[in-house]
Amino acid sequence: MNLFKAELRRIARRRLTLVFGILLLAGVAGLSIIMASISTKGPSEADLAAAQAQADEWNEQNPDFRDCVEDESYFEQNPNYSWVETDPEYEGMEHREACEYFVGGSRAQDYIWTYTFSFEDEAPFVIIGIVVVTGLVMMMLSSSAIGAEWSSGGMSNLMVWHPNRMRLWGTKLGAALTACAAAVVVLAVLAFGLLLAAAALRGEIGDLDGPWWEETLTYVLRTGVLALGMTVLGASLAMLGRHTAIAGGVIAGYLIIGDLIVQMVSMNLSMKFPERLSLYTWVGAWITGRVELQDWSSMTLESAGDVMVITWGEAGLLLGGIVLLFGVLATWSFQRRDAA
Incomplete structure (x- = not known):
């Protein structure tokens, strides 16, 4: 039996995958319909x-x-x-x-208060948002797939037939990344087509010239890489905790509470550029290419204050390092700990 194909089949046939898949497809279609319904070609004479x-x-x-x-x-x-x-x-x-x-x-x-959907100006950001949401969903699906096997005892049974743990772990990661890449491509292409149709019918397409394609593809590709990293992070957390709830709790805890705590602490410390403590700042720099942070405390009448620039390369090193750290820890844990 081909382990990689079996893992892909297992991910695709899970009930949670079906539910999230339907929700994502419905969300993309619904968003396109909403954009078309609120947009107009312009005011009448x-x-x-x-x-x-x-x-x-x-x-x-x-x-x-x-x-x-x-x-x-x-x-x-x-x-x-x-x-x-x-x-x-x-x-x-x-x-x-x-x-x-x-x-x-x-x-x-x-x-005149009218709204005209501009594909040239707005579609790239909508597509990027869809890819980010896809990454979050795949993070949850990958952690759920790993955690469910540990909870049900399926992982222990699987290691009887595939005793090479590193090959088993690598195959599971590869299957999750393949599923994530496929979901990103399908949803991005679907969103592009539906938004283009909405702009043609009710809005304006704009000038999709060479620089537009280059910039848009760069943003979408970097966001797609971010989605792949989120998938690895979800699987690694579940492998470390050996339970879906642990991985989900860590992820939800940071998304809901963790960043808020970081912001409150940074404000009380009165440090320069407190936004750099937030992962959202680095994610934004990775996607858009650069982020400029302003130190308002150093602003005077003669000076606009100090500025800190975070480039996509610096953001990539930090975010990649976080994913790599948890991936290494998960690999070490899976290799060293008992299966029980």
Whole structure:
């Protein structure tokens, strides 16, 4: 019997896998439907005309704006707005547009509240969120699969037929990682297709050029690697504790309480860049490529304060080190401890 195929089959046929799989698929489909239902292609001509009338009425009651529109040299002669011509935003603006932007004139869009789903701007972050949730689910599934075998005695029976513990542990990890990779690919592709359809029907697709694809794929790939690491972490915790509840308790404890405690402690210590104690900061740096932390305590009128930059490489070393540490501990525990 091929142990790897048997492990994959066991993971796929578990009731918990079926439940989570249905929930994830339904969640992706439901999210796409919601995005399509709340999005519009834009306001109608009648809505635009009514909004423009409101804006014109408000502008007529604004003497500063009227003076700006009527005087082409308003920004040059008015000392309060002498800085405008040096502002990069000013370049290429028409005079009326500059008055609206800098003096405070009203525009039609100020009186229209509509939402248009932009695939170019929003879809990458939605897909990244879906992959992160998939990683959390696979973390729970991998820990549940290992913990259930220890609780039922299946692990002891399996070692009778496969006495090489390292091969057995490696095969289980490989099967869990394969299942995670398959789930990430399927859900990411499904989300991409459904969101693209929602944008085509009710929103706008935007310009999906080469840089967009490069940036999006980089984010999604790094998030996929994060999901694989979460899967290894869940399996390792269950192997260490030999029970699903222990692994689940550690994971839930940090997600719900642990990070809150870290933030409270860091605030009381009055240390620089307290956000660096939170794993969420490092996860964000890994996914997005870099995170800048600001030390507000060192801010003065002349200086914006100290800045700490965390790159994806540094975040990868820390997160990878955590996963590796628990993986090594789980391997050592499985190799040394009795099966009972």
